Amino acid sequence: MRLVGDERVVAGPYRVAHLAARCVGLVTEAAGELSRSRGTEPGPVSVDVRHAAESFRSERHLLLDGAPVGDLWAPLSGDYRARDGWVRLHCNYPHHEAAVRTVLGDDVAAAVAARDADDVVESVLAAGGAAAALRSPAAWADHPQGRAVAALPVVTVERVGDGPRRTLPRADRPLAGVRVLDLTHVIAGPVCGRTLAAHGADVLHIGAQHLPVMRPVLVDTGFGKRSARLDLRESEDSARLRDLWADADVMVQSYRPDSLASKGFGPSDAPQGTVLVTLSAYGEVGPWRGRRGFDSLLQLATGIAYRDSDAPVPLPAQALDHGTGWLAALGVITALRRRAAVGGTWHVRVSLARTALWLDSLGRVDSVEDQAPVDAYLSEVDSQLGRVRHVRVPGDLPGAPPRWDHGPHVPGSDPATWW
Template sequence: MTGAGERVVAGPFRVAHAAAWCVRRVTGAAAELLRERGTDPGPVSVDLLHAVESFRSERHLLVDGASPGPVWAPLSGDYGAADGWVRLHCNHPHHEAAARSVLGDDVAAGVLRRPAEQVADLVLAAGGAAAALRPAARWRGHPQGVAVAAEPLVAVDRVGDGSARPLPRADRPLAGVRVLDLTHVIAGPVCGRTLAAHGADVLHVGAAHLPTAHPLAVDTGFGKRTTHLDLRAEENRAVLRALLADGDVLVQSFRPDSLAAKGFGERDLPPGAILVSLSAYGHSGPWRTRRGFDSLVQLATGIAAGADEPVPLPAQALDHGTGWLAAFGVITALRRRAVEGGTWHVRVSLARTAHWLDGLGRIDSTEHGGPVDAYLSEVDSAFGRLRHVRVPGGLPGSPPRWDSAPRTPGADPAQWW
């Protein structure tokens, strides 16, 4: 691992180590798959600073030299409650409406009148997104914290039969692998973006009626095509089933059981398919279906617990880390399927990534303050000239790269190349 040492981002958590570890795991797995496909991968390397800045890729994105817009909506943020702190996630209009329906127009005053956990419970019950800050020790004793700790960091489980699918010789690890990306915000899209960097054909499936965070959609859109399918209609679900039948991987970040209710759960997979499920709070326990995002999970698990107020991580590390871990799970499942066959389910979660990060120990760290230009590139796109962070991870036999710039959502037909 090359770079400037581990003390390169502010805060007590080993975020730099985590970023480099995730990049190395994926790049190493890609190297082994490339070797199995008949191409010498060469020695794998990871530049620590590059890995860290890739975990903050949305901060580096420029469109025609300017920021593409704020990532956070005005109402999103930390609020003092009667007995602690609450974070509201209001980036989507329906989440903002839910918060206002409970707290009134003066949201800060509405929070301050109530205990933190009551605020979070009320907002969630109204269909919003919120979390109360709790100490890490209290989270570890919480029923959901106990459940998450018992889950693997990356679960790769055989859930059905299927013939072995050896991958033919190729000069890229994921050449010919077809991936359906039914995800949003950061973690799931980072998984798809990472798979695309190693040669997968990634088709992002969204819908015009679903809310989109434009800067994040652009930042995570590299290497993908994008189509719209409103899965509320049976004819569109039939199109998705046909795509999956001819594909390899379906990556989804809907809340647990949501996509299964539309006919795309573990039991609905065609033989040999690989399903990837990303969740906020884990895949077991009383909170398994709870709505959540990186910033909320940081508060709920105690990662953001400061001396007097919440202190966020120096990157959306739970999101980015979970996305890279999901990509590692995909490559692992592909390698196993090539030899033993089977249908596979990969599971990761932000809360389990938080548990892993918490277990890495603490350091006294500050920002490196050094130049990052060496990790940036520019490309023309449908949105304008983009400045972005290149893919981290050295793989001489097949350097990771994106073959296309982000595209306008819904611009492509719902079909494979």
């Protein structure tokens, strides 16, 4: 893998651009090896570092018919000073905003200022909301959840059952013919599905009419996917999903641990020979395994946003989300190659908290924002939604270049079937 360009192109001390290039490079290399096994010589892998970095904030570059798709942050989302520190509230979904208002009333800033940070967080979480308190990296390392996450690999690829060897036939794209069920939301999980689609997978995203969405992110991560809707509260739709899973190679899900398993879609329910991918916020072990979390919250909780200047300082990209999505795609390709070699049913696990620890371990650089235009990394495509400007897929694989076959589809516009 060859990384091309200076990594000091996004502001801040963390090596965000290097993380992005490494994630892109690892996936592209793995796709190349899979392509070689399918009879196509991939050629040398290289990654333009700035292209990778901009892909890690692709939602910022998104335009639909020449205009922004919508706000990325709700007005109430943000950092608030508590009596003994800082709290971040995530209110991008209506039910999360309602939980915050139930606990803190209409004058949220004043209510937070009158309470300790951990008290605010626990109260908001108990009401069904999403929040995190700022910790230093040292405090996170000493926290029971921090210690639990540190004991995990960056990507866990575990055999959880038997299954026959499934060798993929000759093809000109690494994931051609691979069927992927995408039951994900927000950024990390959808980025995984988008990445797999770029390498040729048939990705079917399953949403539900009653679940809230962040429209800019939904559009940005919809490239190369079909979009259907099922309501797992209905027995007929649940049975339909089970049938789809039986004919899939991969299912990717990013709901809280045990949420889908309680409905019969957990690791023990995986059809023989398939790959299940689980993305979580804080990991699947430890006292916080079931805690709600988003990239901006994890940055505070894990100490990434901590500075001696007191107030939290965010990363220049939702790098924990994007990085975790690319790492999940790496896990999928790894599991598919192992399935081809030895058979089995596989479970891939990644988490934003573990990605944060990896980013922290990369060290620090002095970086400032590169103000040069990014036009070289952008393209436009007509879609069912309109004409979309977007960041192209990063990662150079000459023999099987990654690409999306189409732009994002209207949510729920496709049948819940395989082609």
